[in-house]
Structure formats: structure tokens, C-alpha cells
Amino acid sequence: xxxxxxxxxxxxxxxxxxxxxxxxxxxxxxxxxxxxxxxxxxxxxxxxxxxxxxxxxxxxxxxxxxxxxxxxxxxxxxxxxxxxxxxxxxxxxxxxxxxxxxxxxxxxxxxxxxxxxxxxxxxxxxxxxxxxxxxxxxxxxxxxxxxxxxxxxxxxxxxxxxxxxxxxxxxxxxxxxxxxxxxxxxxxxxxxxxxxxxxxxxxxxxxxxxxxxxxxxxxxxxxxxxxxxxxxxxxxxxxxxxxxxxxxxxxxxxxxxxxxxxxxxxxxxxxxxxxxxxxxxxxxxxxxxxxxxxxxxxxxxxxxxxxxxxxxxxxxxxxxxxxxxxxxxxxxxxxxxxxxxxxxxxxxxx
Amino acid sequence: xxxxxxxxxxxxxxxxxxxxxxxxxxxxxxxxxxxxxxxxxxxxxxxxxxxxxxxxxxxxxxxxxxxxxxxxxxxxxxxxxxxxxxxxxxxxxxxxxxxxxxxxxxxxxxxxxxxxxxxxxxxxxxxxxxxxxxxxxxxxxxxxxxxxxxxxxxxxxxxxxxxxxxxxxxxxxxxxxxxxxxxxxxxxxxxxxxxxxxxxxxxxxxxxxxxxxxxxxxxxxxxxxxxxxxxxxxxxxxxxxxxxxxxxxxxxxxxxxxxxxxxxxxxxxxxxxxxxxxxxxxxxxxxxxxxxxxxxxxxxxxxxxxxxxxxxxxxxxxxxxxxxxxxxxxxxxxxxxxxxxxxxxxxxxxxxxxxxxxxxxxxxxxxxxxxxxxxxxxxxxxxxxxxxxxxxxxxxxxxxxxxxxxxxxxxxxxxxxxxxxxxxxxxxxxxxxxxxxxxxxxxxxxxxxxxxxxxxxxxxxxxxxxxxxxxxxxxxxxxxxxxxxxxxxxxxxxxxxxxxxxxxxxxxxxxxxxxxxxxxxxxxxxxxxxxxxxxxxxxxxxxxxxxxxxxxxxxxxxxxxxxxxxxxxxxxxxxxxxxxxxxxxxxxxxxxxxxxxxxxxxxxxxxxxxxxxxxxxxxxxx
Numbered sequence: 004x005x006x007x008x009x010x011x012x013x014x015x016x017x018x019x020x021x022x023x024x025x026x027x028x029x030x031x032x033x034x035x036x037x038x039x040x041x042x043x044x045x046x047x048x049x050x051x052x053x054x055x056x057x058x059x060x061x062x063x064x065x066x067x068x069x070x071x072x073x074x075x076x077x078x079x080x081x082x083x084x085x086x087x088x089x090x091x092x093x094x095x096x097x098x099x100x101x102x103x104x105x106x107x108x109x110x111x112x113x114x115x116x117x118x119x120x121x122x123x124x125x126x127x128x129x130x131x132x133x134x135x136x137x138x139x140x141x142x143x144x145x146x147x148x149x150x151x152x153x154x155x156x157x158x159x160x161x162x163x164x165x166x167x168x169x170x171x172x173x174x175x176x177x178x179x180x181x182x183x184x185x186x187x188x189x190x191x192x193x194x195x196x197x198x199x200x201x202x203x204x205x206x207x208x209x210x211x212x213x214x215x216x217x218x219x220x221x222x223x224x225x226x227x228x229x230x231x232x233x234x235x236x237x238x239x240x241x242x243x244x245x246x247x248x249x250x251x252x253x254x255x256x257x258x259x260x261x262x263x264x265x266x267x268x269x270x271x272x273x274x275x276x277x278x279x280x281x282x283x284x285x286x287x288x289x290x291x292x293x294x295x296x297x298x299x300x301x302x303x304x305x306x307x308x309x310x311x312x313x314x315x316x317x318x319x320x321x322x323x324x325x326x327x328x329x330x331x332x333x334x335x336x337x338x339x340x341x342x343x344x345x346x347x348x349x350x351x352x353x
Numbered sequence: 354x355x356x357x358x359x360x361x362x363x364x365x366x367x368x369x370x371x372x373x374x375x376x377x378x379x380x381x382x383x384x385x386x387x388x389x390x391x392x393x394x395x396x397x398x399x400x401x402x403x404x405x406x407x408x409x410x411x412x413x414x415x416x417x418x419x420x421x422x423x424x425x426x427x428x429x430x431x432x433x434x435x436x437x438x439x440x441x442x443x444x445x446x447x448x449x450x451x452x453x454x455x456x457x458x459x460x461x462x463x464x465x466x467x468x469x470x471x472x473x474x475x476x477x478x479x480x481x482x483x484x485x486x487x488x489x490x491x492x493x494x495x496x497x498x499x500x501x502x503x504x505x506x507x508x509x510x511x512x513x514x515x516x517x518x519x520x521x522x523x524x525x526x527x528x529x530x531x532x533x534x535x536x537x538x539x540x541x542x543x544x545x546x547x548x549x550x551x552x553x554x555x556x557x558x559x560x561x562x563x564x565x566x567x568x569x570x571x572x573x574x575x576x577x578x579x580x581x582x583x584x585x586x587x588x589x590x591x592x593x594x595x596x597x598x599x600x601x602x603x604x605x606x607x608x609x610x611x612x613x614x615x616x617x618x619x620x621x622x623x624x625x626x627x628x629x630x631x632x633x634x635x636x637x638x639x640x641x642x643x644x645x646x647x648x649x650x651x652x653x654x655x656x657x658x659x660x661x662x663x664x665x666x667x668x669x670x671x672x673x674x675x676x677x678x679x680x681x682x683x684x685x686x687x688x689x690x691x692x693x694x695x696x697x698x699x700x701x702x703x704x705x706x707x708x709x710x711x712x713x714x715x716x717x718x719x720x721x722x723x724x725x726x727x728x729x730x731x732x733x734x735x736x737x738x739x740x741x742x743x744x745x746x747x748x749x750x751x752x753x754x755x756x757x758x759x760x761x762x763x764x765x766x767x768x769x770x771x772x773x774x775x776x777x778x779x780x781x782x783x784x785x786x787x788x789x790x791x792x793x794x795x796x797x798x799x800x801x802x803x804x805x806x807x808x809x810x811x812x813x814x815x816x817x818x819x820x821x822x823x824x825x826x827x828x829x830x831x832x833x834x835x836x837x838x839x840x841x842x843x844x845x846x847x848x849x850x851x852x853x854x855x856x857x858x859x860x861x862x863x864x865x866x867x868x869x870x871x872x873x874x875x876x877x878x879x880x881x882x883x884x885x886x887x888x889x890x891x892x893x894x895x896x897x898x899x900x901x902x903x904x905x906x907x908x909x910x911x912x913x914x915x916x917x918x919x920x921x922x923x924x925x926x927x928x929x930x931x932x933x934x935x936x937x938x939x940x941x942x943x944x945x946x947x948x949x950x951x952x953x954x955x956x957x958x959x960x961x962x963x964x965x966x967x968x969x970x971x972x973x974x975x
Contacts, residue, residue: 016813029820031832060815065655068823075820076833081812083658084822086681089651092643096652097812100614100639101659104812122651125644324639331634338636340607341774344600348537349590349771350394352583 009055011132011208014102016058024050026059029079035070040191040217044138045077047197052080055205057105064107065094067114070145071138071217074109088119091126094133099321105205108135112153113143116172120152124181129320130209134201137174137214138191142223155302160222175297175312178212179290185211186293186313191218192231196242196309203311209319229304243296243310248280251306259299267295269306285314359568360575366425367531367579368433371523372450373442373463375408375418378520383420385524385541389533390424391591391768394581397424398882400432400955401764405621405704412471417449426580430882430889432765434957438530440523442466442497445475456489461526463519465498493572497522504562508555518559525563532578535564587770594733594762595622597769598692599629601740603636606662608741608780609748613638614656616649617666621704622760623694626666646674650691654678657687660784660811662744666692669711670701672755673718679753680719681823683847686798686807688747688754690740691725695759697953706953707760709878710929715755716907716936722844724851726750727906729757731881734769736762739904741778746854748782751806757906759928761955762879785810785817797821798831805850807831855908861916865899866892871972873920874965875945877903877933880926880956887961896969906933914941921972924948926961 027049035041052062062080066072068087075082085093090108098106108126115123115137126133142160143149149162153174157166178186185207189200197215204211216227229235237253249259250272259281262268267281284292293313300307332338369386373379380401390397400421409416423433438459441447443466454460467480481487482494501522505515521542528535539557546553567573592600606613617627617640631640639656643649650665657663665675672693682689695711697703715727726746730739736758747754785808788795797819798807810817819831827834828842863873864885876884881902888900901916903909917923917937923945925934931947938945948964950956 031820058813058815060818061813063812075822078820079818081818082820083655083685084820084824085651085654086677086823089647089678092648092651093655093658095648096614096616096641096655096657096661096663097659098655099641099652100612100656100661101812104659121644122648125648324641328634328637328639335635338603338633340604340636343603343633343636344771344774345588346590348388348392349588350392351588352394352581352586 009206011206012055012057012105015061015105016103018056018058022053022059024053027052027079029077031076033077034073036221038220039070040140040219041071041074041138043191043194044136044197044215044217045074047194048201049078051198051201054202055105061103062105062107063097064109065090065097066109067119068145069111069114069143070219071109071111072114088114088117089122090114091119091122091133091135095126095129095131095320098132099324102132102321102325106133108133110135110137112137112139112141112151112174116152116174116177124177127178127181127183127210127212130184130317131320132209132322134204134211135213137212138217139174139214140217140219140223141171141226142219144219144222148222171302173297174214176294179294179297179313182290183212183313184209184315184317185311186297187212187311188214188216188309190216190227190230190309200311203314207314209317227304230307239304239307241299241306241308243283243285243308243312245283245285245311247283248277249283250280267299285311288315359573361532361578362575364577364579365427366423366429367438367577368421368423368436369438369440369527370419370421370436370450370453371440372417372419372446373520374411374445375404375406375416376411377418377442378517379418379420379442382520382524383422385538386527386533387422387591387766388537388541389528389535390422391589392537393534395424395579396427396429396582396584396768397422397591397766398429398432399423399766400761402954403705412443412445412466412474414445414449414475417445419446419450424579426582428582428584430886431955431958434959438527440527442519442523444471444477444481447481448475448477454490458490459493460487460490461493461495461523463497464494465496495526495572500562500566501559505555505558508551508558510551510555514552515555518556521556521559522563522566525560526567528560529564529567530573530576532576535560584768585770589768589770591766592734592737592769593764593766594730594736594758595625595694595764596629597734597736598730598740598756598758599626601737602630602662602664602690602744603633603638604737604777605741605744605780606636606638608777609662609744609782611660611662611748611782613664614653614661615640615664615666616643616652616656617641618643618646618649618671620646620668620671622696622763623666623668623671623692625763626692626694646671647678650675650678650689654682654685654687654689657682657689658685658811660809662690662748663688664690664692666694668694668696668704669698669714672711672714676719679725679755680721680723682753683719683723683725684823685821686751686847688751688809690743690747691753691755693755693757694763695757697951703953705760707879707955708928708951708953709757709759709880710932710951711757712877712906712929712932713935715757722848724848725907726752726754726851726854727757728754728904729878729906730762731878731902731904733762733765733767737769737772741780742904745778745780748780749806749857750804750850750854751809752851757878759879782809784814786814788816795819796829796831798826799829800846805846805853852908855911858905858908858910860912861901861903861910863899863901863916864888865897867897869897870899871897871921872924872965872969873899873901873917873922874924874926875901875903875917875933875937876926877906880928883956883958883961884926886958887956887965890958890962891965891969894966896966898965898969903933906936909940913937914943917941917943917945921975922946922968924965924968926956926964928956
């Protein structure tokens with residue numbers, strides 16, 4: 004891809020020279036557990052960043068608290084490891100006051116959906132120019148294994164020895180409900196797919212929400228195994244492609260159709276034909292299509308779509324904020340402090 | 354208009370209180386009278402007092418809204434203890450305010466509202482206008498509503514709309530009584546009701562009718578004049594605390610050269626700061642109305658990281674929610690101004706009533722050792738300078754600063770001598786743009802030897818890429834560190850940095866005119882006016898008393914301990930249960946006496962004067 008593929012970054016200064024993945028690595032020892040899915044995501048992000056062609060010093064990673072939130076320490080950019088759940092709020096202040104920055108938020112299912120759920124939905128509805136990567140491992144890792152807001156009902160954990168009573172959040176449905184303009188999902192182990200989703204997120208101007216299924220091999224190992232195991236993955240994974248009919252399986256033998264009741268129904272292409280296949284359109288202004296897709300998979304992960312669910316244009320918060328300032332200066336002139344302080348009702352004492 | 358037909362009597366000062374139902378427009382009436390008075394050149398001080406409910410049930414005691422104004426031909430310090438004139442728009446307003454009225458005061462009553470039903474609503478069994486219970490006062494029973502309706506009968510407006518203009522009738526009458534200039538109010542009405550000419554003309558007519566009534570009625574035989582005050586020369590305007598604070602922040606933005614960013618969530622009584630700053634986009638001011646208090650301070654901290662002069666404004670409950678993020682700011686060592694316009698607590702408390710009970714929250718309300726500088730304005734106009742001082746400390750020392758205003762300062766107003774922009778302090782901030790190590794590396798926690806501040810290198814600066822976070826950092830490099838000795842060093846260093854600010858703040862300003870005082874009255878925040886007025890009273894009685902008032906609550910001025918020890922007794926009046934007293938006792942082992950009231954209202958000068966006198970007498974007997 005060339006620089007022109009990222010018009011979303013037009014306000015960010017370009018890199019003075021081409022960069023490599025190693026330029027984005029820091030000298031800090033990476034301290035995730037051996038075998039953690041975070042390593043793969045870190046490697047994917049580090050190798051993808053040079054593609055953006057922007058100055059490294061104008062890139063900022065902001066995170067909250069949790070295993071995933073250690074991410075900024077390992078990126079040789081500017082970065083802030085903040086407090087639990089607040090990264091979207093902090094990043095909103097940074098992005099909306101500095102349009103020359105590419106601001107990324109790294110969060111997890113506990114950080115982003117539990118303690119920080121409010122900030123996440125409000126950043127998305129405002130459409131702040133943030134790229135939000137939510138590492139979903141369906142467990143609390145850093146606090147050593149309690150159920151998270153994406154854990155399945157009945158999950159046995161340290162804090163739920165008799166099974167969790169909480170119905171899980173569907174992160175993509177939540178993001179779509181908050182009117183997110185860009186919603187996507189990928190998997191830690193699929194470097195190529197993850198990179199393609201990061202690329203699409205970076206190309207989007209406004210909030211981009213990317214859920215990344217991430218394996219916690221210590222407290223919730225193999226949570227996404229059906230999507231990884233060669234025996235099952237083709238039947239479980241639906242790869243969404245812009246403008247293409249939605250079909251999957253080793254030989255693309257399954258397809259998605261509209262049922263007579265107007266819901267979605269899976270069928271065999273050999274039986275139902277190609278003509279009736281549902282075509283994926285992430286640019287549809289109506290979020291219903293993306294929402295339907297987000298509801299397709301159940302907790303067993305059967306029929307899990309990955310890829311870009313939704314990518315639509317809507318005015319960006321930072322742009323509008325900046326426009327208001329420019330407009331005020333254009334119509335009223337630059338502010339004059341002495342005039343402001345004097346106001347309109349004064350009197351003078353000699 | 355000039356009142357020609359009646360005698361004009363000179364007064365040196367007057368206290369007026371307008372009181373009515375929440376929907377009667379008493380705050381507007383008070384504001385207008387204040388503006389007229391300010392433009393006439395009197396010194397003045399105001400005290401709005403209104404319920405939290407936007408429209409409490411009409412005619413009830415909880416629905417009473419009042420506005421008190423003290424104005425004089427000399428320098429005054431408070432909105433006054435007891436009104437010389439009470440305008441009561443209904444029985445509830447009379448009942449709620451009568452207790453404060455001294456014998457012989459003028460009482461202007463809107464008789465139209467004294468129906469049996471309204472009287473019953475507030476528990477009057479008999480009409481106080483008829484039963485002799487108001488004999489101690491100079492009562493002026495006036496049908497304000499009916500006379501307003503009568504005066505407006507020519508206008509094609511509804512009866513209800515006409516009735517609503519009764520506050521302008523009252524304002525016209527009071528404007529005549531005290532010979533106020535009226536051009537400003539007429540102009541104001543023209544602008545306010547520009548979209549509805551009938552209503553505009555009706556309000557102007559009501560105002561004029563009130564003025565003319567004063568001139569013609571036999572109920573008022575004289576009008577009064579209060580000459581302009583002889584204040585230091587300069588150009589003045591009237592200003593409320595929240596407005597002065599907002600202007601101080603805009604000025605600080607200019608003086609630091611940093612764009613202003615305000616993250617805020619609406620909360621009484623701080624919202625006006627958000628409202629005001631949202632107007633000033635031409636000054637490059639960004640205002641962000643966040644989803645909650647935590648996001649408000651979070652966004653501000655994010656903007657601070659990006660190089661803005663970052664501010665969050667709130668009240669006590671909001672400060673509680675922001676605590677964790679303020680602690681992060683302490684750890685990240687980024688400049689941040691946290692404005693707490695205090696109100697009566699705990700919890701929701703009394704949102705529209707004042708208090709100064711967040712001092713210890715500001716000092717200690719965070720986990721771990723998280724020292725934060727604290728400053729507090731002493732008067733509405735002083736909010737301007739205090740905002741600049743908060744910005745100076747925050748940007749120089751790279752630390753969150755808490756500014757403690759309160760509801761009384763926020764909504765009260767006084768004349769302000771407008772400073773010349775060129776006289777404002779130079780607060781120029783320079784970001785770090787170069788590596789700070791001989792080997793060409795950049796260490797984000799390598800400190801300035803004098804201030805102990807760390808470098809402020811903002812994103813976008815090539816070669817200085819670095820990561821910061823709330824985890825303990827190694828001294829110098831800023832890398833994650835769990836080393837025991839390092840943590841001990843970092844905790845002590847952050848404390849030493851804040852303590853070191855004392856070297857840059859002025860010595861304690863003690864007012865001890867005859868130098869004979871044995872009692873010092875120590876205060877902070879909005880009690881300055883009442884304490885000052887009380888000290889003046891005590892001195893007029895021939896006693897000696899000293900007054901010291903703190904702008905810096907953390908750190909204290911370096912000489913404060915010495916100052917306190919110079920006096921036989923230190924008296925600390927506070928609108929809390931002794932928070933500053935606790936701090937000075939702990940810090941200086943001084944046996945300070947507390948005087949505490951938490952009634953949601955400022956101290957009365959008379960009350961404080963008697964407390965001070967009591968302490969002086971006790972000391973003199975020893």
C-alpha cells in the first residue's frame with residue numbers, strides 16, 4: 004500500500020525515511036506469559052506500523068490496565084499506560100486536541116467492557132479519531148483468573164466456583180449499538196487477517212473498533228480453538244469480504260441466505276444456489292446488516308464472522324471540534340484578551 | 354431618569370435582599386440591580402441564594418429564591434449580614450427571610466400574593482400584614498402584580514405574561530429608591546427580548562411603571578443616594594467568581610502559550626465555568642463535555658500529555674470521582690488544573706449552598722502518597738489571579754493542582770479592577786525537544802535540579818519517544834521499577850517537589866494594623882470577606898486583632914509556622930468542622946482554636962466579630 008491509501012492520516016506528518024518493524028520495538032523485556040496470544044498481536048502491529056508511512060513520534064498508544072494494557076511499553080512510539088478502563092477518555096482528550104497524531108487504544112474485555120464500558124461507548128458514538136484494539140480473551144488474566152464480561156454463562160472460575168451468573172456481552176453488537184462507524188474482528192493467530200483488519204482500521208477516519216480474539220493460555224486456554232483447529236476452523240469461521248457473497252467452509256460450500264422471515268439462515272450453496280447468497284456490504288448506512296452478522300455466532304463460536312463488519316463515514320469529533328475553532332476565528336477574529344477582560348460594562352475611577 | 358420631586362437622602366451603604374418564588378426572576382432582578390450599581394461606581398458584594406430545584410412547587414418555602422446585594426460609597430468586604438431592605442414577592446419569601454431582617458428595616462411586600470391559600474401553604478394562620486406581627490418594620494404593602502398588570506393592559510400579551518413582568522416593576526421601584534442609572538437595564542431588556550417586541554416593550558413599561566410609582570406614591574417620602582466608592586484608580590467591571598475563574602484560565606492559556614483544554618461534566622455550582630469557556634473558541638479554547646467526571650479529568654490529562662493547558666472543573670462529588678486520575682497525574686507528573694467549586698456535602702448534600710469542606714479531600718483523597726498543590730481564591734475577583742497561580746504551579750512543577758473555589762465565590766460578585774494584559778505574569782512554557790543525556794538518550798524522569806520537575810516532551814517530538822504510566826518508575830529512565838529503594842526515593846521526591854513550591858510563594862500576608870494584636874485570625878478561601886469585615890468591627894471597638902489569609906494550602910508559605918507562633922492565640926473560622934485547623938495543628942503544633950459553621954451560607958461579620966472579641970477578652974484575662 005502507498006501513503007495515499009491512508010487519507011485518514013492526512014494530518015499526520017510523514018515518516019522521514021521508510022521504517023521497519025524493528026524500529027517499533029523497545030528495549031523493554033516483554034513480560035507476558037510464554038505462549039500468550041498478545042505476542043502475536045504485538046508482532047503483527049509492529050510489522051504493520053511501517054506501512055502507515057507516518058512519523059513514529061506522531062504515533063501514540065494509550066492503554067488502561069490489564070495484560071493487554073502493557074502493550075504501549077513495547078511500542079517504540081509515544082505511549083501511556085494509564086488506569087483501569089480510562090484509556091478511551093484519555094485518548095479522546097489527546098486526539099481531539101492533537102489532530103497531527105495517530106492515536107491507538109489498547110484494551111481488553113475487562114478494561115474496555117467492564118470498568119471502562121462507559122468511556123468505550125461514548126468514544127464510539129462521538130466518532131473520535133481513535134483506533135481501539137480490544138483483546139478479548141474472555142477472562143481476567145492479570146488478576147489471575149476471574150470471569151470477565153465476555154465469559155460464557157456458567158463459567159467456573161476462581162470467583163465463580165459454582166458457575167458465573169452473568170450473561171456475556173457481545174462486543175461487536177455493543178459497538179454497533181453505540182453507533183460505531185468502524186467495527187471489525189480478527190484472531191491473534193491469523194497474522195495475515197489481523198494485518199488486513201488493522202490496515203482497514205487505520206484507513207478509517209473516525210473511531211475504529213477492532214475485537215481481537217486472543218488466547219490466554221494460562222487462565223482460559225483454547226477459548227477460540229474451534230477457529231484455529233484445522234479440523235474445525237473452516238466450518239466455524241466466516242471471512243467477510245467487502246462486496247462478496249458470504250460463504251465459508253473448506254470449499255466455500257456453506258452460504259448465508261435471507262430467510263422468508265427476513266432473518267439470516269445458513270445453507271448449503273450446492274442446494275440453494277449462488278444467486279440468493281447474501282452479499283456483504285460494510286458501507287451500508289443502516290447498521291442492521293452488520294448487527295445481524297454480529298449476532299450470528301453463538302458462544303460455541305460456530306459461524307463466527309471475522310473481518311470488517313461495518314465501515315461508514317460520519318463526521319469525526321476531532322474534526323468538528325477543530326472546525327468550530329477555525330470558524331470562530333474566521334468570523335470573529337482572533338481572540339483579544341484585553342477586550343475579553345474588559346467586557347461591556349465598565350467604569351473608571353481616577 | 355432622575356427623581357426630582359422628592360428629597361434625596363445620603364447613605365454610605367445599603368443592603369437589599371430580593372426574595373421571591375423560584376419562578377419570579379429574583380436572580381435576574383438582583384443581577385440587573387447589581388449591574389446598575391456597578392456602573393454607578395459603588396463598591397459592592399452580592400450573594401445569590403437559590404434552591405437546587407429548578408422550579409420547586411410555587412409559593413412554598415423550599416421554592417424561595419433570594420439575591421442579596423450590599424453596596425457602599427467605600428470599600429466593603431461582604432454581601433452584608435442583615436438586609437436594610439427586603440423585597441418579599443410572596444408569603445413564603447417573607448417567612449423565609451424575616452428572621453434576618455433587623456428592626457426598623459424597610460419591608461416591601463407584594464400584597465397580591467398574600468391570599469389565604471398562599472398564607473396557608475407556608476403555615477401562616479393569620480395574614481402577617483394585618484395582625485401586627487410586622488410592627489417592628491417599616492412595611493410598604495404594594496400590589497406589585499396587580500399594578501404591573503394594570504400598567505400593561507394596553508399590550509397584546511396574556512395576563513400571565515403581564516404578571517411575569519412584576520419583577521421589572523419591583524426593579525424599577527428599587528432603582529428609583531436608590532437613584533440607580535437605568536440605561537443599562539433598558540438596553541438589556543431590548544437585547545434579551547429582541548425576538549418578541551411585545552414582551553420587550555411590556556417589560557420596559559413595567560420597569561418604568563415601577564420607577565414612576567416610586568416617584569408618585571406617598572409611601573416613599575424620600576429616595577436615597579449612595580455616592581460612588583473611592584476605590585484605587587483604574588477601570589472596573591463587576592465580576593462573579595466563576596466568570597473570573599474562566600477568564601483567569603483563558604489568560605493563563607495566553608501567558609503560558611499553551612492551548613486551553615477543558616474537560617468537564619455538568620455539576621452545580623461549577624457548570625458556569627464550562628458554559629463560559631465554551632464561548633471562547635476564538636481563543637483556541639477546546640471544551641469537552643464528557644460522559645462523566647472520570648472521563649472529564651481523563652480527557653484533560655490526555656490533552657496535558659499532548660501539550661495543552663489542561664483543566665477539569667467540578668464540585669466535591671466530582672472531585673471524589675476524579676481521585677484516581679488525579680493520582681495518575683501525580684505519577685505521570687503532568688500539569689493539570691483541577692477546579693473544585695465546593696458545595697455543601699457529603700454526597701449530594703446541598704448543591705446550591707456553599708461550604709469549604711473539601712480541603713482534606715483535596716489534600717489526602719487519593720491512594721498512596723500523592724501530594725497535590727492546593728490554592729484557594731479569597732473573593733470572586735480573586736478567582737482570576739488564583740487561576741493564573743494554579744497554572745504557574747502546574748506547568749512549572751508538572752503536577753496536578755487543585756483550585757478550591759466555592760459556591761459563594763462562584764455566584765457572588767464584586768467590582769474587579771481589570772488588569773492590564775501586559776502586567777500579567779509571564780508563564781511561558783518550553784517543551785523539551787532535545788535528548789537530556791550525554792549519550793544522546795532521553796530520560797523522561799530526569800529532573801530539573803531546582804524545581805525537581807521532569808521534562809515535558811510532547812508526542813510529535815522526534816527522538817524523544819517514551820512511555821509513561823501509573824506503575825512506579827525508575828528514577829531517571831522512567832522504566833517500570835518494583836525496586837524497593839527506588840520506590841522510597843520516588844515517593845519522597847514527588848513530595849519534595851511539591852514542598853519545594855513554597856520557595857516560590859510569597860510570605861504570609863498578615864494584617865495587624867497597630868502591631869499590638871495577640872490574637873491572629875487565620876482563614877482560607879471565601880471566608881476572607883467576613884473575617885476581614887469582622888476584624889474591622891473588632892478594631893473599631895478599640896481592640897487589636899491580626900488577620901492572615903492563605904491562598905496556598907499546600908504547600909503553606911514557608912513562614913507560616915513562625916507567624917502562627919508569634920500570637921498568643923490563633924483562631925481559625927471555617928465553613929467545615931476544622932480542616933485547616935487540623936492541618937496547622939498537625940504541621941506546626943500550634944494550639945489553634947476552630948470556629949465552625951456549616952449552614953450553607955457565608956459567615957456573618959457580626960457573628961465572627963463577637964467570636965473574635967470573645968477570644969481576645971479571654972487572652973487579655975490571662
